Amino acid sequence: MTVTELTPTAAYKVTGPRVLRSEWAKFWSLRSSWITLGVAVVLLIVFGAIASATYSPGATAQGGPPGADSGDQDAVSLALLGVTFASLAVGVLGVLLSAGEYTTGMIRSTLTAVPRRLPVLWSKAAVIGPVILVLTTLGALAAFQLGTLGLDGEKIALSLGDDGVLRSLAGAGLYLALVAVAGVALGVLLRSSAGAIAVLVGVLLILPGLASLLPDSLYDTINPYFPSNAGSAMYALHQSSDALSPGAGLAVFAGWVALILAGAAWRLTKSDA
Amino acid sequence: MIEVRELTKRYGDKTVVDHLSFTVKPGEVTGFLGPNGAGKSTTMRMIVGLDSPTKGSVTVGGTSYAKHTAPLHEIGTLLEAKSVHPGRSAFNHLMALAYTHGIPRSRVDEVIELAGLTSVAGKRVGAFSLGMGQRLGIAAALLGDPAIVMLDEPVNGLDPEGVLWVRNLLRSLADEGRAVMLSSHLMSETALIADHLVIIGRGRLLADTTVDDFTREASGGGVKVATAESGRLRSLLAGPDVTITSSSAEELLVLGRDARQIGRIAAEHGVALYELTPQSASLEAAFMDLTRDVVEYQSHPVETGRKAA
Numbered sequence: 001m002t003v004t005e006l007t008p009t010a011a012y013k014v015t016g017p018r019v020l021r022s023e024w025a026k027f028w029s030l031r032s033s034w035i036t037l038g039v040a041v042v043l044l045i046v047f048g049a050i051a052s053a054t055y056s057p058g059a060t061a062q063g064g065p066p067g068a069d070s071g072d073q074d075a076v077s078l079a080l081l082g083v084t085f086a087s088l089a090v091g092v093l094g095v096l097l098s099a100g101e102y103t104t105g106m107i108r109s110t111l112t113a114v115p116r117r118l119p120v121l122w123s124k125a126a127v128i129g130p131v132i133l134v135l136t137t138l139g140a141l142a143a144f145q146l147g148t149l150g151l152d153g154e155k156i157a158l159s160l161g162d163d164g165v166l167r168s169l170a171g172a173g174l175y176l177a178l179v180a181v182a183g184v185a186l187g188v189l190l191r192s193s194a195g196a197i198a199v200l201v202g203v204l205l206i207l208p209g210l211a212s213l214l215p216d217s218l219y220d221t222i223n224p225y226f227p228s229n230a231g232s233a234m235y236a237l238h239q240s241s242d243a244l245s246p247g248a249g250l251a252v253f254a255g256w257v258a259l260i261l262a263g264a265a266w267r268l269t270k271s272d273a
Numbered sequence: 274m275i276e277v278r279e280l281t282k283r284y285g286d287k288t289v290v291d292h293l294s295f296t297v298k299p300g301e302v303t304g305f306l307g308p309n310g311a312g313k314s315t316t317m318r319m320i321v322g323l324d325s326p327t328k329g330s331v332t333v334g335g336t337s338y339a340k341h342t343a344p345l346h347e348i349g350t351l352l353e354a355k356s357v358h359p360g361r362s363a364f365n366h367l368m369a370l371a372y373t374h375g376i377p378r379s380r381v382d383e384v385i386e387l388a389g390l391t392s393v394a395g396k397r398v399g400a401f402s403l404g405m406g407q408r409l410g411i412a413a414a415l416l417g418d419p420a421i422v423m424l425d426e427p428v429n430g431l432d433p434e435g436v437l438w439v440r441n442l443l444r445s446l447a448d449e450g451r452a453v454m455l456s457s458h459l460m461s462e463t464a465l466i467a468d469h470l471v472i473i474g475r476g477r478l479l480a481d482t483t484v485d486d487f488t489r490e491a492s493g494g495g496v497k498v499a500t501a502e503s504g505r506l507r508s509l510l511a512g513p514d515v516t517i518t519s520s521s522a523e524e525l526l527v528l529g530r531d532a533r534q535i536g537r538i539a540a541e542h543g544v545a546l547y548e549l550t551p552q553s554a555s556l557e558a559a560f561m562d563l564t565r566d567v568v569e570y571q572s573h574p575v576e577t578g579r580k581a582a
Contacts, residue, residue: 012343012374012417022372029365030358100358108323108356109366109413113373115322115339272324 016123019114023123027131032096037131040089040176041139047082048143053150075151075158076168076237079144083172083235086139087179087204090132094183095196097124098264102191111273121188121268125181125261132180137173144169164237171235171246175253179204179231182257188264204228227256274299274452275320275348275421279329282315282476289315291476292329297421297454297469302447304467304484305456308564312476313456314352317425321350334420345374345417351410351424359399363390363409366398367416374417381416388412389438403430411439421452428462440466460560464488474564491559495528496535499548506544510535526552 027033055078098121101107114120144160151157158165179200186196208226211219223229224244233239233249244252275297282290290312297303307313318324320331322338331337334347341347357366367381385394388408393401398409407430414422422443428436443466447453457463463470464484472480480487500506503525507517515529527535532551539546 012346012376014343014373015375018373018375022369025365025372026358026361026369029362029369030360032360104358105353105355106358106361108352109370111323112321112350112352113345113370115341115344272318 014114014116014119016119019119020123020126022113023120023127027097027127030096030100032100033093036089036093036096037135040086040093040132041135043089044082044086044136044139044176045143045146047085048079048140049146049150051078051081052143052147055151055154055156057155073156074237075147075156076144076165076235078151078156079147080140080168080172080235082143083140083176083232084205086136087176087231088201090136090176090180091183091200091204092197093132094128094180094185095187095193095200097128098184098187099191099193099196100187102187103193107273117268117273118265121184121261121265124184128180128184129177133173133177136176137170140169140172167246168235168237171250174250175231175234178253178257182227182260185257185260185264189260189267191267204231225252227253230256274334275423275454276332277316277320277329278331280316280319280326280331281328282312282319282324283327289476290319290326293473293476293478294329295471295478295481297423297452297471299420299452300447300450301468302443302453302455302466303469303471304463305454305471305473306460306463306560307456307458307473307479309458311458311473311564313458313473314425315476316473317350317352317423317454317456320423321348321352323352343374343417345370345376346419347417348421348423349414349417349419351407351414351427353425355406356413357398357406357409360397362395362397363401363412364394366409367413370413370416376416380418384412384415387415404432404435407431408435411442419451421454422446423454425456426458427455428457436462460556464556472560472563479563487559488556491556495526495552496530496532497548497550497552498525498527498535498539498546499523500525500539500544500546502544505542506539509538509542509544523547 052075055073101110110120111117141160144165148157148159160166183196183200186199187193190196190199204227208223208228211223211226214222220242224233224242230244230249230252233244234246234253236243236246239245243249277296278294280290280293281288293312293316305313305316315324319326320333320338321344334341338344338348361369364381364385367384368378371378371381385391388411390405390408390412393405398406401409407427411424411427414424427439427443431439443453443455447468455463455466464487467484470480470482470484470487471478498506501523503519503523507519507525510517510527510530512529515527517528518526520526532549536546536549
């Protein structure tokens with residue numbers, strides 16, 4: 001055809017790194033990304049700092065948020081009190097990144113540019129995962145450092161150099177990064193922001209509570225494997241008797257995320273956009 | 274070149290596109306027409322792989338859309354205008370698409386200018402009017418310098434100046450050797466832009482023709498002639514395929530001879546004419562006749578069955 005002569009711009013080609021570059025640009029060019037990201041980091045720092053500042057030995061956390069009432073508190077668990085709230089924020093951010101394309105119609109533009117589709121999903125995960133990992137690990141460090149000011153002189157005070165502290169703080173960042181990726185996958189799987197956010201909240205916050213209705217023996221066996229419990233094992237300083245080790249927690253939680261990602265990949269390639 | 278072969282799409286037991294075949298050729302503007310709900314948008318979505326066909330096939334430039342290494346360079350598409358995140362600026366939207374193909378920033382600036390969006394390129398798309406949204410969609414379609422341009426209802430929401438801009442733009446794209454396909458439910462508008470017409474109704478092909486042929490067939494309304502010597506002219510014009518009726522003493526309606534023939538015969542025989550007007554049925558009316566048949570056939574299958582029996 002003569003058309004090819006008219007258009008000597010044969011350098012145009014879709015490649016993996018280019019799709020990643022596109023998703024990176026998309027992420028940062030929305031105001032909602034900046035706001036949700038800011039909210040997540042602020043929640044993480046502020047809750048940790050406040051929990052440490054108001055800590056008084058002997059008083060157990062009263063009416064505290066889920067995950068905080070584990071009885072024996074340490075400097076790390078106080079500093080990471082905001083993780084539960086931050087996890088909702090980063091999960092919502094993940095959902096907005098993917099389901100937001102379906103609710104606005106942007107997905108039609110995205111998939112006509114990248115008709116193989118799967119690179120879009122991987123790129124979204126590859127953009128949000130590292131961004132959240134870095135920012136929330138820094139946030140956790142900041143929360144811990146602010147917390148040590150509040151805990152100055154208390155028996156439970158720890159420093160960054162103490163055993164397992166850095167591992168726990170980085171574990172929190174890794175957990176939040178995986179939650180964000182799960183949000184992206186849920187958004188692609190369900191194609192609705194409201195639906196995906198509802199499922200995310202249900203799985204992270206409500207499911208463990210509902211499961212306590214199960215018979216005790218069954219509950220004790222499966223409880224550590226729930227996403228939120230496996231996740232909190234990733235960033236706990238001291239492994240409690242009924243929880244997984246940090247490594248096992250990571251493996252189980254990553255397994256859950258991989259499962260949702262697989263579902264998302266299946267829906268993305270198999271059904272009409 | 275777009276080749277659609279026996280394309281069929283069913284949702285449950287509802288057939289939206291029904292064994293549709295047609296070709297969109299380079300260097301031509303192909304108008305894709307049908308009433309609302311005829312299956313135009315679904316067909317276009319299948320062309321770019323957003324929906325997969327239940328049966329049949331569609332190829333773009335020889336292979337299926339998803340197999341191209343640079344799909345935006347192959348075919349530029351405007352589907353519904355709202356294929357954009359409203360929170361992103363026009364520039365950032367185009368840039369995000371450009372990154373996927375390695376299209377340089379200079380090309381993004383180029384299509385923004387071409388679409389007349391320079392002054393609003395930094396604004397959030399959510400604040401755009403329908404017409405500006407259409408211009409952005411057309412800019413996105415042209416971004417990859419595509420061999421084929423496919424636009425779904427491109428003049429929707431455009432002001433007269435915008436409509437004229439689209440008309441000239443599509444003409445020049447076709448003249449450059451690109452294949453251009455545009456859908457519409459307005460016959461009169463499409464006839465001004467298109468060379469070729471593909472008309473569908475209820476997902477089925479109703480006509481695959483050229484604008485010239487369609488116009489010629491549509492203008493079978495006869496010629497109105499006014500003269501003082503209507504009796505004499507009537508006998509002069511008479512012929513095997515000619516029917517002449519009259520509504521008043523000085524007026525004739527002639528079917529089977531065109532205005533040029535009638536004028537020449539009248540002049541040869543010295544008959545003075547006061548009026549000589551081709552009575553063309555409007556394109557819109559011809560289009561409605563064509564599509565109404567399908568709808569009626571679909572709506573009353575039992576009744577027609579009885580008549581036949």
